[in-house]
Amino acid sequence: MAGAVKLIGSYTSLFCTRVEWALKLKGVQYEYVEDDVFNKSPLLLKHNPVHKKVPVLVHDDKPIPESLVILQYIDETWNDNNLLPQDxxxxxxxxxxxxxxxxxxxxxxxxxxxxxxxxxxxxxxxxxxxxxxxxxxxxxxxxxxxxxxxxxxxxxxxxxxxxxxxxxxxxxxxxxxxxxxxxxxxxxxxxxxxxxxxxxxxxxxxxxxxxxxxxxxxxxxxx
Ligand SMILES: N[C@@H](CCC(=O)N[C@@H](CS)C(=O)NCC(=O)O)C(=O)O
Incomplete structure (x- = not known):
């Protein structure tokens, strides 16, 4: 699946870590952008105006917030080596x-x-x-x-x-x-x-x- 992948994250966030694990398991190349949750960037606020939280995955300029939603998106988008059960x-x-x-x-x-x-x-x-x-x-x-x-x-x-x-x-x-x-x-x-x-x-x-x-x-x- 083509398209640039960017992860807006924070190094100490457990929610971001689970997304990074998923990207790595799927072998997806991505750009990582570190944010500061105590001083949020305009990029984060623009891409997650609802919760204003990391992580946000940006794929092909489309933002996806919420780590569990992101895991499902990753699984469906790069669909070899399934993470979710087939049943x-x-x-x-x-x-x-x-x-x-x-x-x-x-x-x-x-x-x-x-x-x-x-x-x-x-x-x-x-x-x-x-x-x-x-x-x-x-x-x-x-x-x-x-x-x-x-x-x-x-x-x-x-x-x-x-x-x-x-x-x-x-x-x-x-x-x-x-x-x-x-x-x-x-x-x-x-x-x-x-x-x-x-x-x-x-x-x-x-x-x-x-x-x-x-x-x-x-x-x-x-x-
Ligand atoms: N339910 C969210 C939780 C994300 C979350 O709480 N992120 C924290 C960092 S660990 C954050 O951005 N906090 C900033 C804030 O609460 O304003 C998810 O699963 O992605």
Whole structure:
């Protein structure tokens, strides 16, 4: 598929990382444009006026926002080496769980990181309840997308090995441990051992500083 591909991203964004993994898995050549989410560029505001967030994929001058939407677009546009299942029920379920990880697991993890006291305890409990569904989903499988190779759902869940332990450290809490979540942690290990995934893991200190900053901002707004 011809046409210039540009990714407006941010190095420490887990949402951008999943898009970069997908582009690399598909062997798509692209230009990467780093944005500053604390001082957004006119290019980002022009291409994502609705949410004003990275990532935005620009293909043939057409902008596509929202990382999960972008993953689907990439899969349909460069359609060898499929990321999404071919079976329509399985494909629907992949979308369901990807939405679940963003809207429940990730949001509850972030909430637990910035809340304090009883509210924090409640957020930790509901995050762990959500992670328990992922633990069940991955049991008996090497990858979320099957046994032989990673796909869309692994990329969507990729934030877990990428930054869950960093958010846990910033939030002074432990959500996912080896005792309760052995299969999820084994998957995380298998996933990050894949060379293409490992190559695009931002340095830990950059991620720590980023989450420290946004958790701090959220706490100060909360007071
Ligand atoms: N649901 C969006 C989330 C994107 C997102 O939250 N991006 C962050 C960077 S990690 C951002 O641009 N934040 C700027 C802001 O919230 O104003 C997606 O999946 O792409």
């Amino acid at each position: 329509s029920y399985e494909r629907a379920m992949a979308h369901f769980w990807a939405k679940f990880t963003d809207e429940k697991c990730l949001m509850e993890t972030f909430t637990a990181a910035y809340k304090e006291g009883e509210e924090k305890e409640r957020a930790i409990e509901s995050a762990q309840e959500s992670f328990a569904f992922l633990e069940k989903l991955i049991q008996g499988k090497k990858f979320f997308s099957g046994d032989d190779k990673i796909g869309y759902l692994d990329l969507a869940m990729g934030w877990i090995p990428l930054c869950l332990d960093i958010i846990e450290e910033v939030g002074d809490m432990k959500l996912v441990d080896a005792e309760k979540f052995p299969s999820l942690l084994e998957w995380a290990q298998n996933f990050t051992e894949i060379p293409l995934i490992k190559e695009r893991l931002p340095p830990r200190d950059a991620l720590f500083n980023y989450f420290h900053k946004i958790v701090g901002l959220k706490r100060s707004k909360n007071h």
